[in-house]
Amino acid sequence: MNLPHESSRPFPPTRLSVISLARSEDAATRRRAHESIIAAYWKPVYTYLRLRWRAEPADAEDLAQGFFADAIDSTLFDRYDPTRARFRTYLRTCVDGFVANARKAAGRQKRGGDVLHVPLDFTTAEGEVRTLEIPSPEDPDRLFRDAWVRRLFELALEDTRAQCEADGKGAHFRIFERYDLEPRDADTRLTYDDLAREFELPVTQVTNFLALARRRFRTAVLDHVRALTTDDDEFRAEVRDLLGEGFGD
């Protein structure tokens, strides 16, 4: 499966809130907003269904697709009230309600596949559920938050790569990838000198390239959070959670 590529991403990273745009009068704007929300949340929802609700992979796929299709049909995004909860919390609570209802209804129909324009790569998502150290499902908030953090970083990395390649700064991203994205222990950690030799660049240029890519990544992360929140208070609270300690514990 493939994650949605930058060029096909419904909205570019922007400071506009897609949560607010999901209530737009304009159907095309509303649809693109829905797709942006789904692009950010489908994987956390799938992970949550697999681990919290212990759904089998095929069931989790059906439930995730059904949930988002139902969310669009039932104007679930419109009904979100920012004064009552953060959007992420609201969405997780809605998933709980949806699954509880779906399990009550016998022989429910698979639905919604033709509504979504965001490719949902459940095979990769399932691979992650099986291979990554994902925390115990005893704390649903923590489980959903961790899956959301991982997804936001994935989206931001895709944005950063696409932006660097579009600007002819592919080397900037590759240095960032080598230095910051490849997990290494202290003994095997790359140095700026290693990268300078590998990319045949002066060390000062390596640090400059790295700084630019990191800056773009930081901006992309914050833009995604901004897009997925409705006001400054929710933005600050979500960034606090995003950067909070205890990931994967």
Next chain:
Amino acid sequence: MDPLSNATVRHLQALVELPDTSGTRYDVVEPIARGGMGIVYRAHDRELNRDVALKVLSVRETGDEVRARLLTEAHILAHLEHPGIVPVHDVGVLADGRTYYAMKLVRGSSLADYARAHPERGELLRVFGRVCEAVAFAHARGIVHRDLKPENIMVGAYGEVLVMDWGVAKLLGSANGSPQAPGTVAPGGAPVTASGTVVGTPGFMPPEQERGDSTCVDARSDVFALGRLLEVLVGADGSPAPGRLRAIVARATASDPASRYPDADSLAADVTRFSTGQAVSAYRESWWERGRRLALRHRVAITLVSAYVLMRVLIFLVNRF
């Protein structure tokens, strides 16, 4: 792209918050404190080859008001050149758009930790006096701290005392946000934060500050916090505080601002009078208490005179018989 491992996600979390100091003279070493709006890092100044403290807005603080508050804090510190107030070296905007300022790196412990390690009342009253001097200096320049508490006071390795964290300080009688020329503290004025925003720390905030009534906040609001601070310090050794000291605390922490000391200087003067055995303005003594205090204050002289008189009497008696 391969799935991000937990270690990589944790690394990226740290990376997002890490200040981008490219283009500046500073290398970030480590975070040393987190506040409401920013993080303080130990950083190395390459040009002067020394460590400094770098206060940087958190990435979540993107609003103009918070940015203005950090800048105002830097400007306030720059105007308060006093041994009890940490000096600012530099202010600017990082490549990632975040506002920062660099200041002297204070090595020492917070007053909360210091009081636990040195609970002797005399020493803590000395420290309190230094705090009052710094706060009084700020009051004389039209600035109210509004968040005085043990965690915001540092005691250095050589006993120096520094009042830190002026992030919610209020400029009195200034509409444009710049510190006033030296003068007396005027009531009211433009707050640094949005009017009505409750700033400060519960337990150290006076009632007018808890209500969010910024127009009533003035030097006497800091006097209240200083009174709470004094209360904590005099209780550090676990022994009951003398009545005169309790009276000073009571006057400083009165609910009605009009009943408090008018400024930090007056409070400090009363504490000094207590420390030197003089009568304090906050406490009306009985004749007995006055006599006992005077006896204690002049005990050396009284002892010497008594010894002299006793010796003369003995000499007289020996000569007589």
